Amino acid sequence: MNTREAATHGIPSFASARDHADTGSLSLRDWLVHLAKTGRVATIDTPVALEHELAAVAKRLDGEQAAFFTRPHGHTVPVVSGFMSKRAWIAEAMGVDESALLARFSAAAAGPLASKLIQREDASCQQVVHTSGIDLHALLPIPTHSEHDSGPYITAGLVIARNPRTGVQNVSINRIQVHGPDRMAILLLPRHLHAFQRDAEAAGDALDVAIVIGVDPLTMLASQAITPIDHDELEIAGALHGAPLPVARCVTNGVHVPAFAEIVIEGRILPNVREPEGPFGEFPKYYSAKEAREVIEVAAVTHRRDPIFHTIVPAEMEHLLLGAIPREATLLAHLRRSHPGVKDVHLSVGGVCRYHLWVQFDKKREGEAKNVILCAFGAHYDIKQVVVVDTDVNVHDPAEIEWAIATRFQADRDLVVIAGAQGSPLDPSTTVGQPDDAPSHLQGVSAKMGLDATRPVVYPAHVFTRVHIPGEDTVDLQALVAADNSAFDAYLSRDHG
Template structure:
C-alpha cells in the first residue's frame, strides 16, 4: 500500500459497492491505470483489492527491475530457482482459523464478475499442491467457482496439476491443495512460468524476491504455503466426483462453457485479522499481463535456440496476451525470420499469428509494427500458412481447438537496395523538448 500511495497508483473506493458486477465494473474503469481498494463492500467487513498490478512497470517494480530488464530477470530466476526455507514465526494469516463446521466460503467477499458467470469465482488464488514422491510443489492459478460454504468447482487444463491429480484419482485418493489469496505479485508471476514438471514455482518466486520467501505448513493438509499472504483456503481435490462448473468470462474476453469439473472440499480457511481479499477481473491487464510476460520469456528462450540473435518477444494485449506474437531479431542470414516463426509456433500451441521484424522496430508500438508490415512485407514471399494445427480450445473461432495459423516475415532482405529503405530522420530531434519552444 505504501508503494502504491507514494506512486499515486491507489484509488480508494469509499462508496459502498456490491460484489456482484458493480465491483467488477469499477475495477474495469481503472484498468491499466490504478489499483482499486474497495473499503466498503456491502454485507462484508473485509475490503477487496483489484488491479494490484496493472501495467508492465508495476510488475517490474514488484520484482525490483526496470521494465526492459523484466524478461531477463524472469529467465534468470527460472534458470536458477532458490529453495525456500521454513519460517519459525506464526504467520499472520493464521490469526483467524476456521476448521470443520466453522468453514464458510460465503463469508469471503468473492465477486460475480460478468453477466453470465455461473456464480462467485476466486480468480487470484495460487493453488499449491505437493508431489510427495519428490517433495516439490506445483503452483498455478485456476478459476474456482464457489458452490456452497465448503465446496468449489475447478477447471483443470491438461498441465502439471492434472498430471498429479490423475495419479491420485486413479488410486481413489484425494489430493491435498491450498489456495493462497493476497500473495506478492512475484508469486503470481512465478506461478505462470512455463517449466518442465517438477520445477517448483515457489523457488522461482524466491529467486525473484532475492531469497526472502519463507514457507509455513498448513493446518489440515500436507502443503507448504508462503508466510506472507492474506488468506489461505485448505482442502482436498476429491477423486471421481464431478459437478457442473461455469460458464465463466475467460481471457479471450468471451465466456468459457460450463462442464462437469472436479470438486474441492474445503477443510480450513485461515486469514489475517485485517485481511484484504484480492480478486483479478478476467480480461484486464492484471489478468493478461501476468500470463503474457511468462509466455514471452518462454518463447524468447525457445527462439534463441534457433535464432541466437533474437532480441525480444511481445505477446500482444489485443490478442489477450495469448494468440499474437511479435518477434524482434537482428537478421544475419536469409530465412532466419521464417525460422523464428516456426520456433514461436513450437513454443506455444495457443499462438495463431507471428510477426517477425528487424531490431530497429519497437515491437511494443503497434503503429511501428504495422509500418514494418506495410513497407517490408510481401505476402507472396513472406507469408507462411499452417492449416489444421492444434490451437486454443478457448478460441471461439477454432474448430474445437483446431486452428489455422500464419507467420509474417516483415524483416528486410539482406540484399535490398539500401537507398529504397532509408528511414527519414530530422537531425537533432532526439535532443529537442517541447517545453523549450512554448
C-alpha cells in the first residue's frame, strides 16, 4: 500500500480494521480518515508559523477536532495534533463503549501478543532513508510550543530502546529538545529507559534508540502502559489491535519499530555526555527548569513517502489522556487485588490526569476507605490526592465528587495526611524550600492527602439516602415535550381579564 493510497482510502469503522493489522491498514492515516469522515478533522491550509502559532491553533481545537496543518511554515511535511483528545475517541479506536475502556486496556496489558517482524521493503516507515547530511530542522516541521520553551521539541515521539542486559525492548514518550541538525537532548525520568541508559553508560556504551513519530492511537496508548521492566509495550499494542503488530528492524541498529509509522529517527544516547535542556511547558501546566540532560546523536532518519508529523500540545487533552487511561487501568487492577469492592477509578483533568485520583468503592466496613487511600498512594508515586466515594457517586463527574465531599466528609474524622513522601518531580509545589540545584534524591518530595467521602455503613432513617424522583431516569421527554410552543403561545394569548 503506497502513501497516496493510504491517504485516500476509507474504512467503515476504525475498530473493524483490527482484523487486517498484518496488512498495514492500521496506521495513523486510517484513524485520520475515520475522524475526517465524522467531521473531527480541521484542515488548516494556510501557512502557520512553527513557533507558537501552530500550537496555539491546535490548542483552540483540542478536544473538538484534530488539527491538520498542510503548510507548516517552510515545510512540505504536514503536521497533525489532537487526534486522541477525547476519552470517547480512544474507546472508539478500541471498538468498545467508554465504560469498557479500562477493562479492554487491562486485558491487552495482561495478554500481550509478540510482534511480527517484516522485511524492510514491506515497511512503509522506511520508504525513504537518510543516513548522511542529516538536518532535522530541514527534514521535519518541529514546533516550538509554549511561550518560554527553550526551542523546538519533539513531544509525540515513541522512544524505543533495548535493555542492554536482556535485549527486551521498552517504549515510552519522552520530551526531546532538538539542539542541532543531528543532536537532541532528552528528559529521562527514573523509569525503564533511564535504567537502560544507566546500565549502558556504566559499561561505557551508548544506548541505541529509535524515536517513532506518527503511529495509530492504539499503539500510541500502549506506549504508556505501566508494566514491570522487560515488557515490550509494542506487544500490548498488538493485543489492543487483536493481531501481532508488524515491526521493522532499524536501518542502523537492532531496535524494532512499528512498520507503518510515519517517521523514525534512529540514534544513540551518548555515555557521559550532558547538555542543557529546558525550560519546557510540562503537563502540570508549568515550566520545568533548564537542566543538564542526556544527549541523543542522530544516525538516520527514515520515513514514508509524503510523511505526516505528529505533535502533542503539552498539558492539553491529548497529552493528559495518553497518561491517564493506562494509569487508571493499572491503578484499578492494583486496588482490586486488595480491595475487591473498588468499582471504578478516574484521574481528574483538574489534577492534570496524574495527581488526583477518584475511587468508587462499595464499602462494607468502617475504615476500609482509608485502606483504599493508602493502597492508592503506594500504587504510583505521582498520586498526590485520593478521594474515595460510594457507588452512587459518578467518579467521572467533578460536581458529583465535590457533592460527596461537601456532604459525607469531615476533616477531623475523614482526612488522611502523609508528609514527606515521594511525589512527582514535575510538581512545582514540591520545589518550595529546595535550592535550585537540589540533588535528584531530594526532588519531588511531597505530602499526600486522602479524603474518605463515603457515607457510614449504617445510618438512621434516610439521613444519607440520596434524593431521587421515581421515573427521572426513564421518562420519555421526546414523547411528552411538544415539537413547538404553539400551545404555550395560545395559553398566554387568552384574555384572562
